[in-house]
Amino acid sequence: MxxxxxxxxxxxxxxxxxxxxxxxxxxxxxxxxxxxxxxxxxxxxxxxxxxxxxxxxxxxxxxxxxxxxxxxxxxxxxxxxxxxxxxxxxxxxxxxxxxxxxxxxxxxxxxxxxxxxxxxxxxxxxxxxxxxxxxxxxxxxxxxxxxxxxxxxxxxxxxxxxxxxxxxxxxxxxxxxxxxxxxxxxxxxxxxxxxxxxxxxxxxxxxxxxxxxxxxxxxxxxxxxxxxxxxxxxxxxxxxxxxxxxxxxxMTAGSGRAGRSGGEAPRLNLADRLPLADISRMEAILELLHGDPFNGRADLPKLAEDTELTDDELLPVASALALLDFAQVERGDLSMTALGQRYVESDNAQRKLLFGRQLLARVPLAAHIRHSLEQEESGELPEKPFLKLLREGMDAPEAEEVLKVAIEWGRHGEVFEYNYNTRLIHLPE
Structure with missing residues (x-):
């Protein structure tokens, strides 16, 4: 030695x-x-x-x-x-x-x-x-x-x-x-x-x-x-x-298994970090998986090469798809689930519905925000109490990052909306 x-x-x-x-x-x-x-x-x-x-x-x-x-x-x-x-x-x-x-x-x-x-x-x-x-x-x-x-x-x-x-x-x-x-x-x-x-x-x-x-x-x-x-x-x-x-x-061990393997997709605790994954990138990866030459399953290194994404960009997307049960990550491969296939084959309105449903089922932070809004007569709340909640388990920049991702996902799934001028989160009209 x-x-x-x-x-x-x-x-x-x-x-x-x-x-x-x-x-x-x-x-x-x-x-x-x-x-x-x-x-x-x-x-x-x-x-x-x-x-x-x-x-x-x-x-x-x-x-x-x-x-x-x-x-x-x-x-x-x-x-x-x-x-x-x-x-x-x-x-x-x-x-x-x-x-x-x-x-x-x-x-x-x-x-x-x-x-x-x-x-x-x-x-x-x-x-x-x-x-x-x-x-x-x-x-x-x-x-x-x-x-x-x-x-x-x-x-x-x-x-x-x-x-x-x-x-x-x-x-x-x-x-x-x-x-x-x-x-x-x-x-x-x-x-x-x-x-x-x-x-x-x-x-x-x-x-x-x-x-x-x-x-x-x-x-x-x-x-x-x-x-x-x-x-x-x-x-x-x-x-x-x-x-x-x-x-x-x-690197992806424990990122999540779902669908075909019969396992359970991961569920996060309320103050856990969300994968920093962009919606458009998540959809692009699903659509790529759905077509040739992957036919539902891709080797992650090959996927990174074909998409020209860095590991720091691709791995959070894979984790997010697994979290929402649209894909499974196992042994360095990303496989589309039946739900992921259904998502890709749906129109935009149906995609939003599926995404919102999975978001509420799999991400407690999103479910908590939605429930809190429903308890308010106005249907809106400032972001501050949610940031304060997140800061109990992480530092301020991380809390802001996590809330930003939750808001982006929530808006896509029409679970809640966000006003960037007033910084208020509110129920969809």
Whole structure:
């Protein structure tokens, strides 16, 4: 076994909700990053992945459990850990050279040494000749290269990458990922361990020696899978496609079964997060499933490829369809149920009726809103009490997101309406 660099044991983290009570974001997280490995962390938005990275970097502390770096307790920012962010996080008034030198300057490195080390890092990451450029003069891929050079210039033992490729277009992200792997496998990077947080399943399989799948509410490691394939890996090879299928199956395990399998579709608690799925996208996926070549059943990786949806876009749609009993998710496949087929074959009015019926039966939040409106003589209520209810189990931005989805679904199913000017929810006329 390679030597551990970072170790987390039974780590927990809570934040204060609007009502002052704690909300667990992480719970009993066990994780070890060892020398010579790349680990990918996959999970839904809001599962606590970014919080976990910040704990590993020493930017925030854990409320429970222990975090050690090279066997020593981590109480603050670790000098051997660097982080690359999704948003580039460059200072727009500084040149490429100056942005890369920042970390060294903060550590008191002399000007001559700063310049020499920054130049080498810029060359390593493929940006020679752009030392004097400002961020606005660079493409998105080049700006992210600057962020990576800035992280590598301090010669970290651990590189944490928080959605580092997700803000880039597909081709740019793939090229940057391949360049990073080439440097890593060629031994040109000072880094001894990399942790990549991602929403992209193919990216995780192409990069990592180990994939962790995070559960939500609270965040915790649900599954772990080792990948023994040598790099570079061929994304179209049978072995890689099989691994991608396996990760999809693990990611969607428990998302819901319904219809043909004879199982029960999932039901949510009142304050559970709803899948952030758009109605038009849900209908498009159902219609695609209904026709050739799928004929009611699709492999999720194949469906993502054909629709050009990211995993972060497709998986919530699959979860939403399963929740409403229009499809079932099992072993990485999405299958239309009899009800889903009926939905696709119906006219618009019948679709709304079916959607509304399933919404009231499967989503307690929607049923609660409808019941509350029916108790009011005016048939309308402000959104505030429903937001307050949701904030008892989640933070304010999540509560607003969940209510927004519930309102969108409720309007489509003609269960209730919403006035965007008055912010009142009311019964349909």
């Amino acid at each position: 390679n030597t551990p660099i970072l170790e987390l044991k039974a780590v927990g983290k809570s934040f204060r909700r609007a009502d002052g009570n704690p909300r667990a974001v992480l719970q009993d997280v066990d994780f070890t990053l060892r020398e010579g490995e790349i680990v990918a962390l996959l999970g839904q938005s809001g599962s606590g992945k970014s919080t976990l990275l910040r704990i590993m970097a020493g930017l925030i502390g854990a409320d429970a459990g222990s975090v050690t770096y090279r066997g020593q307790p981590l109480y603050g920012p670790a000098r051997g850990v660097s982080m690359v962010f999704q948003s580039f996080a460059l200072f727009p008034w500084l040149t490429v050279q100056q942005n890369v030198e920042l970390g060294l300057e903060a550590r008191g490195v002399s000007a001559d040494e700063r310049a020499e080390r920054a130049t080498k890092a810029i060359e390593l990451i493929g940006l020679s000749g752009f030392e004097g450029a400002l961020p606005r003069e660079l493409s998105g891929g080049m700006r992210q290269r600057v962020g990576i050079a800035r992280a590598l210039v301090v010669q970290p033992e651990v590189l944490l990458m928080d959605e580092a490729f997700s803000a880039l277009d597909v081709l740019t992200g793939e090229r940057l990922r391949e360049d990073i792997l080439e440097l890593w496998d060629g031994g040109q990077m000072p880094t001894k361990g990399i942790l990549v947080v991602s929403h992209n399943i193919e990216e995780a399989v192409m990069m990592a020696d180990r994939v962790l799948i995070f559960a939500s509410d609270p965040g915790r490691v649900r599954f772990q899978m080792k990948i023994g394939l040598p790099r570079p890996r061929n994304a179209d090879s049978r072995e890689v496609r099989a691994l991608i299928d396996e990760v999809y199956a693990l």
